[in-house]
Amino acid sequence: MSARVLEGREAPVLSLRDVSADLAGRRVLDGVTFAVQPGEFTALIGTNGAGKTTLLRVILGLQPTSSGTVELAGARRGRRSVGYVPQKVLLDPDMPLRARDVVALGMDGHRLGIPVSPRAGRVRRARVEAALASVDALDFADARVGTLSGGEQQRVLIAHALIGEPELLLLDEPLANLDLRSQHEVVALLARVAEQHRVAVVMSAHDMNPLLPVMQRIVYLAGGRAVSGSTEEVVRSEVLSALYGHHVDVLRVHGRILVVAGEGDEPVRPPGEEPGSVESGIVSVP
Amino acid sequence: MFSSFMVNTWVAASIVAVVGGVVGFFVVLRGSAFVAHAIPHGAFSGAAGAALLGLNTVFGLGVFALAGALGISALGRKGRHDVATALGLVVMLGTGALFLSWSAEYAPQIYALLFGEVLGVSRAELWPIAGLAIVCLAAVALLYRPLVLSSIAPELGEVRGVSERVIDTAFLLVVALATAMTVPVVGALLMFSLMIAPAGAARALSDRPGVAIACSIALALVTVWVGIALSYAINWPLGFFVGTLGAAFYGLGRLIGARRRRIASPVA
Numbered sequence: 001m002s003a004r005v006l007e008g009r010e011a012p013v014l015s016l017r018d019v020s021a022d023l024a025g026r027r028v029l030d031g032v033t034f035a036v037q038p039g040e041f042t043a044l045i046g047t048n049g050a051g052k053t054t055l056l057r058v059i060l061g062l063q064p065t066s067s068g069t070v071e072l073a074g075a076r077r078g079r080r081s082v083g084y085v086p087q088k089v090l091l092d093p094d095m096p097l098r099a100r101d102v103v104a105l106g107m108d109g110h111r112l113g114i115p116v117s118p119r120a121g122r123v124r125r126a127r128v129e130a131a132l133a134s135v136d137a138l139d140f141a142d143a144r145v146g147t148l149s150g151g152e153q154q155r156v157l158i159a160h161a162l163i164g165e166p167e168l169l170l171l172d173e174p175l176a177n178l179d180l181r182s183q184h185e186v187v188a189l190l191a192r193v194a195e196q197h198r199v200a201v202v203m204s205a206h207d208m209n210p211l212l213p214v215m216q217r218i219v220y221l222a223g224g225r226a227v228s229g230s231t232e233e234v235v236r237s238e239v240l241s242a243l244y245g246h247h248v249d250v251l252r253v254h255g256r257i258l259v260v261a262g263e264g265d266e267p268v269r270p271p272g273e274e275p276g277s278v279e280s281g282i283v284s285v286p
Numbered sequence: 287m288f289s290s291f292m293v294n295t296w297v298a299a300s301i302v303a304v305v306g307g308v309v310g311f312f313v314v315l316r317g318s319a320f321v322a323h324a325i326p327h328g329a330f331s332g333a334a335g336a337a338l339l340g341l342n343t344v345f346g347l348g349v350f351a352l353a354g355a356l357g358i359s360a361l362g363r364k365g366r367h368d369v370a371t372a373l374g375l376v377v378m379l380g381t382g383a384l385f386l387s388w389s390a391e392y393a394p395q396i397y398a399l400l401f402g403e404v405l406g407v408s409r410a411e412l413w414p415i416a417g418l419a420i421v422c423l424a425a426v427a428l429l430y431r432p433l434v435l436s437s438i439a440p441e442l443g444e445v446r447g448v449s450e451r452v453i454d455t456a457f458l459l460v461v462a463l464a465t466a467m468t469v470p471v472v473g474a475l476l477m478f479s480l481m482i483a484p485a486g487a488a489r490a491l492s493d494r495p496g497v498a499i500a501c502s503i504a505l506a507l508v509t510v511w512v513g514i515a516l517s518y519a520i521n522w523p524l525g526f527f528v529g530t531l532g533a534a535f536y537g538l539g540r541l542i543g544a545r546r547r548r549i550a551s552p553v554a
């Protein structure tokens with residue numbers, strides 16, 4: 001630790017050491033170790049079932065670990081400073097809630113009672129306004145949240161997570177179900193938010209390509225194990241082959257990265273997927 | 287129609303409508319309409335059992351409503367209550383039928399708990415109703431923000447330290463409390479429709495939760511007032527009027543909601 005301080009680096013905002021977790025008697029995370037620095041943009045990459053959601057839930061304390069330690073910078077100071085956007089939040093269009101109501105609940109949704117003080121109400125409204133502005137959501141602040149488009153809902157949920165001024169923002173597949181344009185918008189927005197609010201962002205995705213321009217660290221999950229580092233360090237044939245336990249090739253085509261299972265090996269994905277599809281970062285060649 | 291006897295009835299029914307409108311808002315928000323059906327109807331078998339044992343029927347009703355709420359909460363996982371609720375309801379209704387068959391002399395009194403007999407509330411009965419209503423509304427006010435948050439998505443509450451298990455059980459207890467106070471006044475069927483129809487219509491009328499709750503209360507009040515007046519004038523059962531008025535309001539609310547949406551987004 002002291003060596004780090006001497007180097008002029010801050011303490012990590014999140015650090016996991018040798019974390020394992022079991023679900024229904026099966027090891028889902030196996031010795032996961034990595035750290036995230038303040039303000040850093042981290043991509044958590046893995047196929048379906050790799051354990052991305054489980055890992056995020058472990059960090060949030062919603063999923064107990066079997067061994068290992070999870071340290072959060074804010075927790076040490078006794079402050080809840082993690083924002084979370086879960087996977088697949090379906091906002092019911094019948095719910096009489098405006099976007100701004102959802103954002104406000106990110107600030108005080110755990111409190112009991114109904115707020116009545118007008119002064120506190122003004123402060124509340126100003127904070128909600130600022131959070132909505134930081135995700136470009138002012139245009140639909142008063143719209144019924146369930147009737148917004150997927151990308152708009154995602155921005156509202158990000159504002160909900162940001163309004164508590166977290167040091168760490170966790171997002172579980174925020175790009176799923178978004179078209180390419182909305183994906184780029186959300187990624188650009190998250191990069192901006194990470195920079196402006198100096199919040200570390202950890203977001204999961206099954207495809208790393210939309211994140212390549214902004215991500216500073218990758219945590220690559222496969223079979224419950226993880227490697228972490230810069231894209232150049234991690235996304236290499238030797239490293240990923242060791243992680244998967246069989247040979248994989250890493251192809252760089254037109255600025256995109258494809259991870260392809262080697263010939264004669266177990267496919268990384270179940271068969272039936274388009275081999276070599278440029279949409280995904282991890283594909284198999286059976 | 288406004289004799290002192292009837293005044294008690296109006297007051298009691300109005301209290302019931304306010305509680306139904308408020309609790310119903312959250313029932314509908316959480317998608318727990320089925321729970322709101324099961325708890326009042328299942329609780330009626332508690333009243334039947336109490337009558338058989340020579341106990342106060344309201345006491346039996348309250349105990350069964352609480353037991354039903356806790357049972358549903360213990361069996362149902364993560365807010366998905368449908369199967370657990372259905373089984374609980376079947377068992378309770380079956381038990382109720384058995385109790386009823388054993389205590390034929392009390393049958394009319396217990397049928398009133400099922401279908402409601404609002405036109406006979408005494409002054410002495412008003413106080414406990416009002417007291418339970420205040421407890422019920424206070425509990426909802428206390429739980430307001432965590433309830434709404436966990437209704438959006440349980441995980442959003444969990445990360446803020448709002449245990450889904452705790453909030454869900456607390457809410458089911460509120461429904462049980464509302465049941466115990468309202469069913470003796472209006473019956474299980476009416477309580478169910480007062481919890482579902484006004485709130486279902488109200489959520490289409492406004493995008494603001496506070497305004498929607500106010501609309502829900504207003505619609506519930508209009509439903510029982512018009513229902514009582516018509517039932518007094520025509521001498522048809524109150525249940526008929528409350529049921530049909532509720533359904534009519536709900537249909538109207540959805541129509542208005544659909545229109546509002548079309549005006550709000552002419553492109554879509």
Ligand SMILES: Nc1ncnc2c1ncn2[C@@H]1O[C@H](COP(=O)(O)OP(=O)(O)OP(=O)(O)O)[C@@H](O)[C@H]1O
Binds near residue numbers: 028051
């Ligand atoms: N509640 C549970 N009980 C038992 N096993 C579970 C449970 N939740 C997840 N798992 C298993 O744990 C593994 C990791 O699941 P997890 O949801 O973390 O994957 P993921 O990377 O988020 O996948 P996806 O991309 O599909 O969201 C999967 O094999 C899954 O089947």
Ligand SMILES: [Mg+2]
Binds near residue numbers: 052053054087172
């Ligand atoms: Mg997942």
